[in-house]
Amino acid sequence: MTAASPPPPAPAPAPHQPKAEPNEITIVSHSNLFYWWPVWAVGFLAAAITGFEQYHLAVVPAGSEIVPETKEVVIKTEKTENGTTKESTETIRDAPIMKIPPKSKLVVDPATNVPEQPKLLVTQYRAMGVVFVFVLILVIIITNVPLRGMWSVMIILTLVLLTIIFILLHWWEYILNALYFLDIRINLGGYIVISTALAVIWALTVFFFDRQRYITFTPGQLKVCEQIGGGEQVYDAVGISLQKQRSDLFRHYILGLGSGDLIVKTSGAQSHQFDLPNVLFINHRVRRIEELLKKKAVVEA
16 A cells, blocks of 8 residues: 655745836827817707707797787676676686787798798707807917916916905996896707817817827937828937926816926937927826836946
C-alpha cells in the first residue's frame, strides 16, 4: 500500500500590474461656437413645453376682439291665474367668439377658400420667448467681449452694487412692471428650426472641424496641426513651456465648464508659439502634460 502523493502547490498569484499611463496627450482648440450650447438647449426646452401645452395662435386683422356670445333660451311656459301665458327665460353664456372689424378679411386657406383655422402652436407663457432672447443676447456678449481676471470681478461687483442701489431706491418694481408688458412669442416651428440648426452646426464644429486643429504631446516631441487639412509639424519637446492665460469667469467657467486658453512655446534658436483658445478641462490637461514631460526627463536621466 503506497502513500498518497501530496497535492501540487498552488500557483503564485500574478503580481498586480499597474495601469499603463498613455504616452501621448492630444490638446484640441475649440472655437467660440462651443459656448453656444445654452441657446439650443433652452430652445429645445421651450419647444417641448410649447408642444405639450397645445395652445394655438390665430392670425386676425387689426382691431379684432374676443367677446362672449350670449343668448336667451326659453325654459318653460306657465299659465297665470288670469289666463295669460308666462314664459321664463334664462341667459346662457356660450364660448367666446372673435369679432373682426367691418371690411376686414381673415387669412384664407388657398386650398379650400375658407378662413384658415388656428394651427400655430405657441406657449401661453409670455416669458418663454423673453428668456430665450435674453439667453441668446447674453451668449453673444459673453463669447465676443473678453472679461478676464479683474474685469470679471469688476463686472460682478458692479452688478451686485447696482442691485443693492435699485433695491434701496425701489426701482425694481418699475423695472419688473415694464418687463411684464414685454411679450415675445415664438411658435413651435421657430424654436425647432433655430435650435436644430444651431445644434447641428455646434456638433459638426465641436466633434469634427475643431478636432482637425490640435497639438499632440509625447515624451520626446510634439506634433502640431494648425489648420484643417494641413500636415503635422514635429517639434522637440525639450524645453517647451506651457502658459495658461487668465480665465474669463463667464466664458470659461459658466459656459465652458472649466475650459481655458493655453499658450505653448518651444525652445531653441527658432522658437515657435502656439495659441490654443478654449481648451476643455484645461487644468487636468496641463497636469497630464507636465507629468508626461517629467517622464521623458526621468528616462533621459
